[in-house]
Amino acid sequence: MSYTINDIAERAGVSKSTVSRVITNSGYTSMETRQKVWKVIEELKYQPNGLARAMVSQQTNTIGVIIMANHYPVISHPFYGKVLDGILEAADHYRYSVIVTTEKEMSLSSTEDMIIKRVDGIILISRLQDEVIDFIDKYKVPYIMVNGTTEKQNVINIVNDDMQGGMLAADHLFQSGYRNIGVIVGPQEHRSHSFRYKGFSRRLKELGCQLNENMVDQTKNSKFESGREAFLAIWERSHNKPDAIFATNDILAFGAIREMNHLGLKVPDDIAVMGFDNIDFTEISTPSITTVHIEKTKMGYDAVTVLEQIIKRQEVKLEMIEYKPRLIERESTRKREI
Amino acid sequence: MSYTINDIAERAGVSKSTVSRVITNSGYTSMETRQKVWKVIEELKYQPNGLARAMVSQQTNTIGVIIMANHYPVISHPFYGKVLDGILEAADHYRYSVIVTTEKEMSLSSTEDMIIKRVDGIILISRLQDEVIDFIDKYKVPYIMVNGTTEKQNVINIVNDDMQGGMLAADHLFQSGYRNIGVIVGPQEHRSHSFRYKGFSRRLKELGCQLNENMVDQTKNSKFESGREAFLAIWERSHNKPDAIFATNDILAFGAIREMNHLGLKVPDDIAVMGFDNIDFTEISTPSITTVHIEKTKMGYDAVTVLEQIIKRQEVKLEMIEYKPRLIERESTRKREI
DNA sequence: CTGAAAGCGCTTACAG
């Protein structure tokens, strides 16, 4: 279909070995030859066949990204989308192409596809099944996890310091004068929700402000409706009504706000709310939502950087790369007179 | 590194031709041979090399997605993310891998990369430069646009019927009793913003409700801050203050809401607001935002379906595939007594 | 039914 190195060789009156040498700029070639060859290349708009190159170089300059998700949407998820943005930016920088797939539970099909396509490395996002890791391990493809949950050893995992984030949240609400705090806790089997809650309650206790059991509600998933239901549950069962709510992610917080609105409560005048993740919506929402920022894009970017080092067989020291979260103070937790 | 067809041949005591035949399930092979070969394949967990296959079959089973964007973030964009979700879902169904890239203005680097990687087809998203199209054309790679803006002929473009969407918006606000309507109009060089505005004002005129020039503000981009500024401008310069605002996309609407809040206006009691796109946040925002739904995910899915037909050289009738938008009525435009 | 050969489009030693 398109031109090959042979077409160039023929028209330039040299052998294909020579053409290859000038293209790759390796070995010896005379000035004159180089000019002839480049001229033909420009004329024909020749583009080398990356597949053929990959066959001999044994590398495709392609990395795979597998996002674990049981349901669509995946890419448009306000968290994973950001991570992917960072991955694409870094991949562009390191000159990798990136193949993106979504892996449904219990399936290895997209992982298999990555192996068949001979990607140079793989980035695993979210709570992957251990079978996926076993599978990749078997084919000795370099990989790295982002925001993963796994029991496995020797897996490089890029995560946020969620414990610390939970503590930041507790500090903030306490310092802002809230003392009767309710907590909406996302699914505990997720590493992040679990640590966020742990950090939050621990710190609150240190501050001398014990969490009342009535004021904590666990949700089965991290969706909007669950946040809404959780807030209603807390509101109804509590004797001392909460003056603030901490949700272990932003979406749950938005659910809570909707329910507050339906109960006639104003944010932040009647009740304060804060979330976790710093998804884009928290900033453009009115009122804007206080939250804990996670370096989503940076985590994606760095995942590629580290993966590239592994691919190039450079030393990689760390096993767990933990990012520091940052409190983002906004309107939804305005300071209160104490 | 990994096993090849030769390893299998050797251990099964047959030629590699035979192994190939059993794997591809083509030509004749005896039952006995087949069993022997499959046994070895399972034992070794052999995975064929897709590159080698692609070399001979001249197809990679990979499609490329190029999203035009001048700035990150791209993937996490509430519109493109949804389109990409649909693309991934369809690609999974048709058994394609997908390479995703972001193309910055005036650059052909990622497009070049797609050519080098020999993708079977390309999906172009958003307002691509015509050079990109020329470039792809030259290499005769099948492609298709989603939500594109181009002067070129014979380009299959999957778009939303934005004119119709604008009319739906006008009908809705009018029927809900609003008569003094302000409009925040995104950049007119974008096909979609331009048609949305056109449809809206045309319909409003038909309804006998001429738009006052003071009540329309054009923005230089479609970001939150621009929406905010635009609303303030309208508010300050209008004699009869608006009772409703239509913004040509949701993000602009959110900007307007923030400004309303700062001016002490309540939505929808003091003023109604509606946007366009139906991004996820319109639903979880409090109050929820009335908007016009676009089949973002479906557009992505269908793009792959049509592209696949072109790749397989099947007849493709249409040049422009237009989706019908749908009004989504929510809290931000509650009906008013007339 | 099976194997040897050619070829997909490159790169890389190896002679010359």
Next chain:
DNA sequence: CTGAAAGCGCTTACAG
């Protein structure tokens, strides 16, 4: 400095 040959891992006619 340049060209012929081998090889990357497959598939596909072609003999047998």
